[in-house]
Amino acid sequence: MKDRRVERGRWGESVARRHLESMGWEIVAVNWRCRYGEIDIVALDGADLVFVEVRTRSSNRFGTAAESVDWRKQRKVRQVAAAFLAANSVCASRYRFDMISIRRSDGGQAPDLLHFRNAF
Template sequence: MAKKDELGKQGEQLAAIYLEAKGMRIIDRNWRCRHGEIDILAEDGPTLVVVEVKTRSSRSHGTALESVDRRKLSKLRTLAAKWLSAQARAFDSVRVDVIAIERFAGDFALRHIRGVI
């Protein structure tokens, strides 16, 4: 596995642990369709939470949070609609969150932005 992929996998695992510690229930991880992928789908009470996880080990290409642009957020909305259309149950609302994780010198810093769109 490439170093970048391994870092991303570690970040997603940390994000899932963090969300569960905040009382959310993980419904699905790495859900894919031909349009793209959702890193984590979680349930926060009656709300479906679509979570984009970005993990960086340097800021040479910007911060983890800066890498989630309008185009990516628009794509997440489309993917959430596709995921919901395949489900038997409904949710009261849908929220898109971003979890930005940066790892420097072995330490991880996690930032959770709720309701980015």
């Protein structure tokens, strides 16, 4: 069960990376970890440094992927982002937090992807 969740999460992150790259974003880091946790994607959108949380679901049975990013997860992502900024010298004029919600479709159809800018 956990292996399928990890596989689905990695698949969703690769879909999200391709989405961001198709918009001309530069991927700075993927699955960046520190003692506070992990950031799925760090990217440059022009002069903005963007910390992207990716959530992938196979159904909305227990709520949407976007609904799963509660205040606790937002706080954790902010902590990890602060650690990333302290550990890396990335030239950016501003930073923000985006969220990408992906619902994997059955039958090989394209996944449903929603990109929330300034999500939190």
